[in-house]
Amino acid sequence: xxxxxxxxxxxxxxxxxxxxxxxxxxxxxxxxxxxxxxxxxxxxxxxxxxxxxxxxxxxxxxxxxxxxxxxxxxxxxxxxxxxxxxxxxxxxxxxxxxx
Numbered sequence: 001x002x003x004x005x006x007x008x009x010x011x012x013x014x015x016x017x018x019x020x021x022x023x024x025x026x027x028x029x030x031x032x033x034x035x036x037x038x039x040x041x042x043x044x045x046x047x048x049x050x051x052x053x054x055x056x057x058x059x060x061x062x063x064x065x066x067x068x069x070x071x072x073x074x075x076x077x078x079x080x081x082x083x084x085x086x087x088x089x090x091x092x093x094x095x096x097x098x099x
Contacts, residue, residue, distance in 0.1 A: 001030075001049045001052075002053050002055075003047055003078040004048045004056055004060065005045070005047055005078040006046055006047070006048060006074070007044065008072055008073040009071065011041065011042040011043070013042070013068070015033060018046070021063070021068075022059050022063070024062075025050075025058035025063075026050050026052060026055015026058060027051035027055060028048060029049040029051050030047075030048070030049040031046065032047045032048075033045075034046050059075060060076060
């Protein structure tokens with residue numbers, strides 16, 4: 001699967017509409033629209049997982065810069081989220097009792 005990042009789509013657009021829009025270019029496996037944790041309102045960006053590289057490339061070519069409801073959307077490959085590096089700090093030294 002190939003994950004795409006989509007930003008700028010109308011905030012009232014739902015997952016079904018996203019699938020309908022992007023399935024023209026290839027098989028859509030998953031859609032995630034990012035929402036506000038409190039209001040649950042769309043933030044206008046999200047992710048789509050396409051079944052294959054070719055479909056993802058076709059979607060980017062066709063949809064990047066497209067206008068939906070007077071909003072220009074950006075579509076690109078999603079960057080892999082890497083875990084932050086683990087920084088090991090030295091263990092604290094035990095204090096020696098005074099003699």
